[in-house]
Amino acid sequence: MTELWNWRIDRVRPVEVYPALAEALGRVVMPLAVADPARLPAYAVVCDVWQAPGEFSTVVDCYGVPDRLSEHASIAALARLLGRNCLLRDDTLDAGRHLLVAPDGTVRPVHFDVRDTDDGEVLSRRRLCTVGDPGCRGWSQCHRSRWAPDTVAPVLAAA
Secondary structure: OOEEEEEEEOOOOHHHHHHHHHHHHOOOEEEOOOOOHHHOOOOOEEEEEEEOOEOOOEEEEEEEEOOOOOHHHHHHHHHHHHOOOEEEEOOOOOOOEEEEEOOOOEEEEEEEEEEEEOOEEEEEEEEEOOOOOHHHOOOOHHHHOOOOOOOOEEHHHHO
């Protein structure tokens, strides 16, 4: 159990995330605030869920996720269960580029403006990653990604 996942969800209360996350992962989910390492079941995943400012304001950190669980399939299941769009970081290391996972399982790259504040990262001005955007053309980091501009894939292709 070495995985760490960091996701964002479009406007959902943290109390709604924990049971949906447990169902999506097929695991017991323990909130970080109450997780006792000495009494933690081996199959549990520890999560921290909180509200941040900006778009996709519900932040989810999952600690100790088993290697055999697929992150893309897990976040797609969570998006479906919550009926909300979810975000995860993509493979470009660009702080403003994410993968948007829709409740129907569709995955597509998107960009945000990112601003650091005392309350954490604030995402704003969502836009699709597309060759129609000058920042996504030519030699941009977008073309080095598995998720090239204008990519739209079902979650099974993402796994």
